[in-house]
Amino acid sequence: MSGYREIVKLLAASTGAKRMSEVFDDFVEMAALALRNAVDIRGSDSWEARERQYLQIAGGYSRTELNRFAHALALVTTEMQRDPCDVLGRLYMELELGNERLGQFYTPYDVAQLMAKMEMDTVVEQVERSGFAEVYEPACGAGGLMIALSEAMLESGLNSQTQLHVTAEDIAPQATHMIYVHLTLLHIPAVVRRCNVLTLETFETWPTLAHVLGNWSQKRRVARAIEGSRRLIIASPQKTTGEPADALELKR
Secondary structure (H helix, E strand, C coil): CCHHHHHHHHHHCCCCCCCHHHHHHHHHHHHHHHHHHCCCCCCCHHHHHHHHHHHHHHCCCCHHHHHHHHHHHHHHHHHHHHCCCCHHHHHHHHCCCCCHHHCCECCCHHHHHHHHHHCHHHHHHHHHHHCCEEEEECCCCCCHHHHHHHHHHHHCCCCCCCCEEEEEEECCHHHHHHHHHHHHHCCCCEEEEEECCCCCCEEEEEECHHHHHCCHHHHHHHHHHHHCCCEEEECCCCECCCCCCCCEEEEC
16 A cells, blocks of 8 residues: 555544644644644743643644654654655645635646756856855745755755755745755755735744754855845746746846
8 A cells, every 4th residue: 555545544544524724734733833842942931822822732632643643743754765756745635635616736746847957057156156046936835846846956966955045935824834844854945934925924933853953043244245136036837826926037
């Protein structure tokens, strides 16, 4: 049985009276909360708030169901290691959880791969000039484009774990949870924000472990002090806000 089918089976076994959409959202949120709290200072106000949220969600499931969630996350990790791609976004769509009326759908991964390859000349130029490429993606969805970009960098002899920094934003909680899990598992330095990209109101900011351990806040400050604001802006056709996201540009 493939990893995807096994993950679906595990989540379906935990639905009970719950809808699959609720189970899936709880699964990705608990995974993201656990990974995020590994980055924060234990006992801080923000750490405690996330811990309470985790326990509140967990309280709605039995021990057996929570064990299924742990097994499903292990399978997601295995799939990401075996064949890095938009694992959670693919599951989201295969489970038919998207709502196209609200703009909730995710870019097919082969399209994301094509878009990533189109930007590689610019990424290589940035790495040669600054030592790393800085990428910003609003309406990021589950992060398929960023995963594809990391794979395209590898094919070009670059290392996304040391030569890429991602800033990803989306207004949908499940999208920010999915991309946070993806980028954390791939050990990509990133800051994920749940925010309204139109009003610029930010609700949550989650750095990945690679961002914190790599001291990327300082690296980016130094780079900007030397070169000014200069970063690659990518807006993919995947969206979760219902707003069009069809621009692809390099902002200097």
